[in-house]
Amino acid sequence: MIDFDFHTHTKYSHGKGTILENAVSAKEKGLKGIAITDHGFNHPFFGMRRKKVDKMKEECILAEKQTGVKVLLGVESNIIGLGGETDLKPSDYDKMDIYLAGIHRAVFHHKFSDYFNLFGANLLTSTITKKPSSALIKNTTNAYINAIKNNPIDILTHLNFLCYADSLEVAKCLEDYGTYLEINTKKIHLTDEEWQNIIDKTKVNFVIDSDAHSPSRIGDTAIACELFSRVNFPLSRIHNIEGRMPTLRFSQFKERR
Ligand SMILES: [Zn+2]
Ligand SMILES: [Zn+2]
Numbered sequence: 001m002i003d004f005d006f007h008t009h010t011k012y013s014h015g016k017g018t019i020l021e022n023a024v025s026a027k028e029k030g031l032k033g034i035a036i037t038d039h040g041f042n043h044p045f046f047g048m049r050r051k052k053v054d055k056m057k058e059e060c061i062l063a064e065k066q067t068g069v070k071v072l073l074g075v076e077s078n079i080i081g082l083g084g085e086t087d088l089k090p091s092d093y094d095k096m097d098i099y100l101a102g103i104h105r106a107v108f109h110h111k112f113s114d115y116f117n118l119f120g121a122n123l124l125t126s127t128i129t130k131k132p133s134s135a136l137i138k139n140t141t142n143a144y145i146n147a148i149k150n151n152p153i154d155i156l157t158h159l160n161f162l163c164y165a166d167s168l169e170v171a172k173c174l175e176d177y178g179t180y181l182e183i184n185t186k187k188i189h190l191t192d193e194e195w196q197n198i199i200d201k202t203k204v205n206f207v208i209d210s211d212a213h214s215p216s217r218i219g220d221t222a223i224a225c226e227l228f229s230r231v232n233f234p235l236s237r238i239h240n241i242e243g244r245m246p247t248l249r250f251s252q253f254k255e256r257r
Contacts, residue, residue: 033070081110084146
């Protein structure tokens with residue numbers, strides 16, 4: 001049982017429900033809060049639109065009033081370059097409460113070479129060869145690490161979903177910068193061995209998120225429960241259960257500005 005679901009989608013990207021419907025579902029499941037984190041602006045079909053952000057914020061405030069559940073507005077931004085560029089710009093920060101980032105397919109990249117080296121190479125490997133080259137692992141790892149270093153990201157979403165980074169190296173960087181590693185319950189994205197390695201060799205902390213694309217999946221933890229039956233997870237390092245709340249790097253960053 002999680003207290004707060006930090007990764008949910010709505011109709012503003014390719015989720016099915018409204019912001020209010022997500023909040024109502026969270027209330028029904030006994031959650032204290034949710035974050036609305038639709039896909040980043042560089043996704044040509046599914047991305048949220050900058051001109052809709054004010055309306056989204058208004059709907060979050062209204063949904064919070066109507067349900068009593070805390071409703072944060074955030075984004076699941078796209079990592080779009082090997083230098084760690086994302087599609088959330090500092091000029092967007094004021095309107096956002098929380099900053100998630102992940103690697104996704106079919107987004108506009110920073111440069112054409114980034115598109116080729118990050119998206120194209122990962123796509124080719126995940127669909128055809130299945131064997132990542134060392135250059136691909138190096139590029140993908142660097143993209144993640146540079147994104148964590150250069151942006152105040154709260155939560156890294158579904159590490160290595162359809163892409164190939166050195167998960168231990170990325171986790172070490174997450175630990176250094178105080179960014180959470182997500183246990184995503186929509187899809188398994190690391191092997192049990194990788195999880196165990198990260199747990200044993202780093203002190204990175206975790207959050208469990210549903211990545212719900214429909215209101216009914218808000219707060220769903222089934223995949224995490226299965227994972228915990230196979231991997232020895234220290235529950236104290238999961239910061240959105242048992243009454244704990246994560247320390248969010250993005251709000252601290254904004255306060256210091
Ligand atoms: Zn995602
Ligand atoms: Zn997502």
